[in-house]
Structures are given as structure tokens and as C-alpha cells.
Amino acid sequence: MTSDNTSLQVCTTPSDLSALTDQLRADGRSIALVPTMGALHDGHMQLVRAAKKLPNATVIVSIFINPLQFGPTEDLDSYPRTLSADLDLLAAEGVDVAFAPTPNDMYPHGYRSTINPGPLATELEGATRPGHFAGALTVCAKLFGISRANHAFFGEKDYQQFVLLKQMVEDLNLPITLHPVPIRREESGLALSSRNRYLSAEEHALAQQLSASLRAGVAAAEGGATPREVVDATRTHLAQYPQIDVDYIEIRDAGLQPLGDYADATVAARLLLAARVGTTRLIDNMGLMLQPWDY
Numbered sequence: 310m311t312s313d314n315t316s317l318q319v320c321t322t323p324s325d326l327s328a329l330t331d332q333l334r335a336d337g338r339s340i341a342l343v344p345t346m347g348a349l350h351d352g353h354m355q356l357v358r359a360a361k362k363l364p365n366a367t368v369i370v371s372i373f374i375n376p377l378q379f380g381p382t383e384d385l386d387s388y389p390r391t392l393s394a395d396l397d398l399l400a401a402e403g404v405d406v407a408f409a410p411t412p413n414d415m416y417p418h419g420y421r422s423t424i425n426p427g428p429l430a431t432e433l434e435g436a437t438r439p440g441h442f443a444g445a446l447t448v449c450a451k452l453f454g455i456s457r458a459n460h461a462f463f464g465e466k467d468y469q470q471f472v473l474l475k476q477m478v479e480d481l482n483l484p485i486t487l488h489p490v491p492i493r494r495e496e497s498g499l500a501l502s503s504r505n506r507y508l509s510a511e512e513h514a515l516a517q518q519l520s521a522s523l524r525a526g527v528a529a530a531e532g533g534a535t536p537r538e539v540v541d542a543t544r545t546h547l548a549q550y551p552q553i554d555v556d557y558i559e560i561r562d563a564g565l566q567p568l569g570d571y572a573d574a575t576v577a578a579r580l581l582l583a584a585r586v587g588t589t590r591l592i593d594n595m596g597l598m599l600q601p602w603d604y
């Protein structure tokens with residue numbers, strides 16, 4: 310199926326996509342995959358633009374709201390579904406192929422074999438979302454297999470997901486290269502997210518404080534703060550907005566391992582948070598460099 314007026318090809322079944330990509334690979338193309346859950350915004354488009362820079366690559370964007378990565382009390386039913394607008398955006402961006410399967414196409418045997426993502430999946434996001442990363446990694450492993458992709462692009466918005474995916478690709482020797490893409494933000498600093506659609510105007514204004522608090526932490530690090538002081542600076546900023554319900558604020562190394570009590574050289578680190586604004590749970594993170602410290 311090809312959507313109106315464009316060269317965007319839409320596949321809905323795994324077998325159709327595999328047949329297409331087998332042919333593309335036989336023709337010497339490489340395959341660049343951008344997995345999404347739809348409700349596309351300019352953050353997703355950043356991934357597309359990065360994928361399109363690869364030489365000789367056919368870009369495939371998957372749109373699939375993966376039930377396996379949602380907990381029983383999460384927003385699976387209300388998650389925004391905007392397929393026709395999504396396809397228009399992809400066509401306008403010059404994407405070659407969209408893959409939009411149904412849950413039954415993806416899980417014809419139910420949730421039988423799944424990925425065990427290892428210990429990091431129980432921390433940070435995993436502490437409040439048990440099973441989330443098992444679900445996210447399982448669907449990505451399936452998408453890698455179905456698409457036979459050589460490359461896949463993921464946003465640093467979901468930094469922990471990217472670290473876990475890198476671990477999976479390394480641990481399972483999957484023949485694919487993963488590319489991280491920086492977070493796309495509104496001018497206010499708010500990270501673009503499909504879930505921002507849930508926010509009222511008032512909540513939207515409040516949500517900008519999440520990135521502002523991370524910037525306060527980064528500024529503290531630039532001034533030579535220790536990891537604890539960076540977290541304190543972030544928390545102190547958010548404490549001015551008691552309507553924001555903070556889930557966690559943590560600083561880890563770039564691989565999301567805990568930082569020790571001292572360091573005798575600069576350390577690349579990641580400052581991460583999750584918080585509820587109204588009923589909407591939002592995440593954000595920033596990279597930073599820490600000066601040597603000793604507690």
C-alpha cells in the first residue's frame with residue numbers, strides 16, 4: 310500500500326515488511342529503523358533526519374503502541390493514536406516506509422518468549438514501571454528481526470532505554486548498530502513528548518520547570534559541584550513548585566552505573582528525573598561533566 314501523493318510505502322504485517330527489506334538488502338540498500346509509538350512530533354523527526362543522513366539507507370519508521378511495555382495502571386488505552394496525521398508527517402519528511410502493525414500481528418502467540426533486560430531495568434524508570442523495559446526491549450528485538458535493520462535510531466529522551474538496548478545488542482550479539490539522537494526541546498526547554506498532549510496550559514507551563522531544574526544541576530556541575538550537590542541543586546529548583554510531584558532525581562555515570570565516593574578525573578555523567586505534573590508522568594535528562602570529587 311502507498312499513501313496518497315507520496316512515495317511513502319505503508320506495511321502492516323511483519324511478513325510484508327520482511328519481504329520488502331529482504332529485497333532492499335539484496336539490492337544493496339542498508340536499512341535504517343526508527344521505532345516509535347506514533348503521535349509523532351519533531352523529536353521523532355530528529356531521529357528520521359539522523360537516519361536519512363546514512364548513505365544508501367532506506368528509512369523505515371515503525372508505529373506501534375506496544376501493549377507489553379505498559380503496566381496495568383498505565384495509559385495504554387488513552388495513549389494518543391494519530392495514524393493518519395503520522396503518515397502525512399512521515400511522507401512530508403521523505404520517509405521511505407512506515408510499518409504499522411496491530412498487536413495481533415506482532416504477538417500472534419501472545420507474550421511467549423520475551424527479553425530479560427537485566428538488573429538496570431529494575432532501577433530508575435524500572436523501579437516504578439516493573440516490566441516496562443522487558444516489554445520495550447522485546448518489541449525492539451522483534452522489530453530488529455522483522456526489519457533486518459542494519460541501523461536503528463533512538464532518542465536520548467529515553468536515555469535508560471537506550472543504555473538497555475545497547476546492552477541487549479551487545480549481550481545477544483545482534484547484528485545492528487544503534488545511534489543515539491539528542492533530545493529535541495521546545496523553546497521553553499520542555500522535552501517534546503507524545504504525552505505532552507495530556508497537559509493543560511497551566512500544567513504545560515509548570516512542566517517547563519523540569520528542564521529548568523536539570524539546567525540548574527548542570528550549572529552547579531559547571532561550577533565544580535559534587536554529584537550530591539548537583540542533585541541538591543536540581544531538587545532545590547523543583548522544590549519551588551510543590552505542584553510537581555517528583556518521582557526521582559538521580560545522577561549516574563554515562564552507562565547509568567552509580568557514581569562512587571570519589572573521582573580523581575572528570576567524569577561524564579547523566580542527570581535524570583521523573584515527575585508527575587497533574588496526572589501526567591514526564592521524564593527528562595541531561596548530560597554533564599563532573600569535576601573530580603572526594604566525599
Ligand code: AMP
Nearest residue numbers: 345346347352463464466467492493501
Ligand atoms: P516514543 O514514540 O515516545 O516511544 O518514542 C520513539 C522514539 O523517539 C524513542 O527513541 C524516543 O526516545 C524518541 N523521542 C521521543 N521524544 C523525543 C525527543 N523530544 N527528542 C528526541 N527523541 C525523542
